[in-house]
Amino acid sequence: MAEYLLPRTLGEAGELMMAHGRSLAIIAGGTSAMRCGTCRGKRGRGIACIECAGPRLVSVPNSAFVMDIQHLGLDQIEADNGLLRLGAGVSMRDLAASDLPETLRQAARRVGGPALRNLATVGGNIFARQPYGTVAAVLLAMDAVLVFAAPDGPQRIDLAEFYAAGGSAPGLLTHIECPHPEGKLLFLKCARQRFGGPTVISVALRIELADDGTVSAVRIALGGAGEHPLRAVAAEQLLSGKPLAAAAIDAAAAAAQENCAPADDPVASAWYRRRMVGVYVGRALSQAAGIDVEGAPA
Amino acid sequence: MTAKLVQLTVNGREEHIAADGLTSLQQVLREKLDYNTVKDGCTQGGCGACSVLVDGELALACLLPVSRLEGAEITTLEGLNESNSAGVIQESFVEHSAAQCGFCTSGMIISAKALLDENPTPSRDDIMEAISGNLCRCTGYLPIIEAVQSAAGKLAKGGDGE
Numbered sequence: 001m002a003e004y005l006l007p008r009t010l011g012e013a014g015e016l017m018m019a020h021g022r023s024l025a026i027i028a029g030g031t032s033a034m035r036c037g038t039c040r041g042k043r044g045r046g047i048a049c050i051e052c053a054g055p056r057l058v059s060v061p062n063s064a065f066v067m068d069i070q071h072l073g074l075d076q077i078e079a080d081n082g083l084l085r086l087g088a089g090v091s092m093r094d095l096a097a098s099d100l101p102e103t104l105r106q107a108a109r110r111v112g113g114p115a116l117r118n119l120a121t122v123g124g125n126i127f128a129r130q131p132y133g134t135v136a137a138v139l140l141a142m143d144a145v146l147v148f149a150a151p152d153g154p155q156r157i158d159l160a161e162f163y164a165a166g167g168s169a170p171g172l173l174t175h176i177e178c179p180h181p182e183g184k185l186l187f188l189k190c191a192r193q194r195f196g197g198p199t200v201i202s203v204a205l206r207i208e209l210a211d212d213g214t215v216s217a218v219r220i221a222l223g224g225a226g227e228h229p230l231r232a233v234a235a236e237q238l239l240s241g242k243p244l245a246a247a248a249i250d251a252a253a254a255a256a257q258e259n260c261a262p263a264d265d266p267v268a269s270a271w272y273r274r275r276m277v278g279v280y281v282g283r284a285l286s287q288a289a290g291i292d293v294e295g296a297p298a
Numbered sequence: 299m300t301a302k303l304v305q306l307t308v309n310g311r312e313e314h315i316a317a318d319g320l321t322s323l324q325q326v327l328r329e330k331l332d333y334n335t336v337k338d339g340c341t342q343g344g345c346g347a348c349s350v351l352v353d354g355e356l357a358l359a360c361l362l363p364v365s366r367l368e369g370a371e372i373t374t375l376e377g378l379n380e381s382n383s384a385g386v387i388q389e390s391f392v393e394h395s396a397a398q399c400g401f402c403t404s405g406m407i408i409s410a411k412a413l414l415d416e417n418p419t420p421s422r423d424d425i426m427e428a429i430s431g432n433l434c435r436c437t438g439y440l441p442i443i444e445a446v447q448s449a450a451g452k453l454a455k456g457g458d459g460e
Contacts, residue, residue, distance in 0.1 A: 035360075
């Protein structure tokens with residue numbers, strides 16, 4: 001059984017990480033770490049949960065040491081000078097109840113049920129196995145930067161680069177920062193239930209239009225469409241500089257659908273996920289353009 | 299050994315638990331302390347059958363390492379039953395046949411209680427959202443939603459059941 005460590009300061013946490021290296025795993029809200037811990041331990045049945053099956057970014061159950069970060073004061077939400085700064089330990093409930101941009105709050109509110117949201121953290125969401133990590137997809141569309149406490153001082157990594165490099169953390173994730181979003185920010189989640197329900201896929205869209213109605217800046221981030229939240233770069237390129245109208249939207253939706261790598265799991269097949277990426281990217285763009293989409297939920 | 303002694307208050311009683319590593323609150327409540335309303339469901343945070351209140355907040359006992367809970371106050375359905383603060387909700391569950399096999403019922407009542415404490419006049423959507431983390435495979439949810447609606451109505455009229 002792992003030894004449970006509860007450091008009280010970042011300095012103490014850093015020392016523990018240095019001392020124990022790869023035999024130490026980090027637990028925040030516990031909504032990934034514990035489910036993983038209990039599935040192995042559960043009466044020796046050897047049932048692998050979704051956390052244990054396949055590749056993942058974190059590993060808890062077999063670690064000799066587990067470090068809990070909830071006493072490190074990482075639960076602050078700050079917003080000033082156009083910069084949003086979230087502590088890695090901010091819960092989904094606190095994020096949903098904050099005065100941050102509505103879209104980010106909506107995304108937090110679509111994580112699990114109320115009890116889960118009281119536990120799950122923003123930092124954990126960054127590392128969550130797909131198709132979880134829907135808030136991370138919104139942060140990706142917001143050009144978020146991760147701040148790690150590392151041995152040589154704070155280290156900042158663009159969230160997009162972090163995922164592109166395989167999601168390897170150089171230290172303890174302490175904060176997530178992003179500029180206050182310009183233009184429109186939208187989030188859509190495809191799930192089988194209106195409230196709760198695991199993610200099939202999710203789409204976060206941030207888009208700015210120039211005065212002539214052409215797209216001047218666009219970020220499309222997909223959840224549940226790869227090993228980690230993914231930017232739909234090909235779709236973004238197709239939209240840049242074009243008027244946000246049906247032709248460009250259809251082309252972008254098709255490109256997003258083409259250029260993703262969703263997985264099969266008990267929630268949905270890769271086949272279905274891929275198609276939903278196309279549908280939901282199309283819906284998000286249509287909503288941003290003010291076009292009514294037949295059959296789309298209000 | 300890496301076991302730590304953790305002090306908790308469960309339903310008003312002080313408990314000292316030797317917990318090691320990632321021992322969950324669910325395991326402690328059900329297996330060591332015999333609070334049988336805390337169900338051993340999915341142990342993955344997916345079914346809500348182990349819902350309890352931790353320092354007054356709704357939480358999933360299966361996802362909480364007991365090692366982090368030093369000094370916490372835990373309330374299970376047994377605790378609400380003793381104070382009868384869930385009495386009106388329980389009555390409404392009976393009246394609306396909101397319990398069939400009963401496995402989800404304790405978690406449902408805890409979630410309903412957490413909702414009504416925070417929002418005494420919930421809409422139907424509020425109720426659906428409040429119980430969205432609790433799976434029920436019998437009722438199809440409608441009787442449960444009606445039971446919570448009816449409990450909210452009764453509590454609003456002053457029948458607080460306490």
